[in-house]
Amino acid sequence: MDYKSIESFDKGIIIKKVKNFNLIHIFDCGQCFRWDREENGNYIGVAFERVIEVEKRDEDVAIYNTTEEEFKSIWENYFDLQRDYKDIKLELSKDPLLKRAVNFGDGIRILRQDPFELTVSFIISANNRIPMIKRAINNISSKWGKTIEYKGKIYYAFPRIEDLQGVSLEDIGGCSVGFRAKYIKDSVDKIYNAKVLCEKIKNENIVDEIEIEIEDTIKYDLDYIKTCDDDTCHVSLQNFSGIGPKVADCIMLFSMQKYSAFPVDVWVKRAMQHFYLAPDVSLKKIREFGKDRFNELSGFAQQYLFYYARENSIKM
Known part of the structure; x- marks a missing residue:
């Protein structure tokens, strides 16, 4: 602790x-x-x-x-x-190359965030800049989220799945999410339908009657996906529109406690090329290399590498 x-x-x-x-x-x-x-x-x-x-x-x-x-x-x-992050840092610091990044970002902690909010948020994050991501999330929250007051200022909670279900594509598009609107709409509908079906199964015990529907729908249930092993979780998240390997890794790591995840963005790519690999290695191979090298601590290593690379403007 x-x-x-x-x-x-x-x-x-x-x-x-x-x-x-x-x-x-x-x-x-x-x-x-x-x-x-x-x-x-x-x-x-x-x-x-x-x-x-x-x-x-x-x-x-x-x-x-x-x-x-x-x-x-x-x-x-x-x-x-x-x-106890001391144990994590001691283990990762056995790698002399990673030790520099660990010391630089020694106060990092990986937050345990809400899977639904993170799924929508990281769909928005794809090929996007942080100010624009934050703006889009705040727009969605102010339209459909709960109002909260603090120190005389109004804030908005991120909407629940029930709040966003049924919202039109046009309304989502009006929140500055760009081409991602259709991905958000499709993902929200699938997550909501999966949640309703899972609750129906639980309450009415009707598994035998809707076996095919279960198979097609439950794969979009975030609670179920979270219980899967890390590799299955990674593949399952990519069933959603707009979610590729990197976004899936982010959702796994920041909301599902899957610490073998190793999201590779431009900064992690630069850090891995700078410290470990040749410049022409693919994102897929960088991910595989990171997971093989850091194992169950891959997600923690990724955060230290990302922060070090971005804050020091590492270029290749």
């Missing part, structure tokens, strides 16, 4: 003696889009239909607008605070 204890105060809670927790490393390493840095260095984010503000205080972390109960039920898991 990477903290000692928690204490309440009038505006929230304080996590005492937190290790391996750097706000910039966590929120600016490419894994999330609903967090913004304030002028005072704090970060305000929207997750699980709540708004919180996070402040680093030397060895402690303050979380505003929450309670001990919410911390235990949501934020401890969200920030992966039961995990």
Whole structure:
């Protein structure tokens, strides 16, 4: 566990003696889009239909607008605070090339985010820039998400699957998502239909009557996909329109706790070419190389490499 204890105060809670927790490393390493840095260095984010503000205080972390109960039920898991990242960093630092990236981004933690939100968000992320991704997600949230007020400002939760089901292609397209609108619409419909069918099976015990329908539909159920082994999960996510190998890896890593995932974008490609491989290696081969080299810690290695490469503007 990477903290000692928690204490309440009038505006929230304080996590005492937190290790391996750097706000910039966590929120600016490419894994999330609903967090913004304030002028005072704090970060305000929207997750699980709540708004919180996070402040680093030397060895402690303050979380505003929450309670001990919410911390235990949501934020401890969200920030992966039961995990000791020291062990991960020690293991990855045995690789002398990776050690430099680990030391550079030593405060990274991989967040445990909502699979539905992450699926839509990373469909939007394909061939897109972070400011445009954040804008599109905020547009979708402001149209169909729950309204939340904090410090006199209005925020919007990411919509639930039920909120987006039935929304027209034109309305989705009006949220600045570009050509990805049709992918979002198709994926939302498939996820919703799978969820309804799975609930029907569970409540009515009608497996035998709709066996073919189950086979065609359950492959789009995110809860089911999350329970699959890592390779099956990776393949299953690519059944959705607009999701290729890299986006599937991101969804697996940032919301499904599949830590063998190794997303390869332009920065990871540059980092892997810079540290390990010849410049002409394909994205597929880079992914395979990363997974073979780092095994069950591939996702953690990827985050350290991504952050190092981007922040140091590595070029090939």
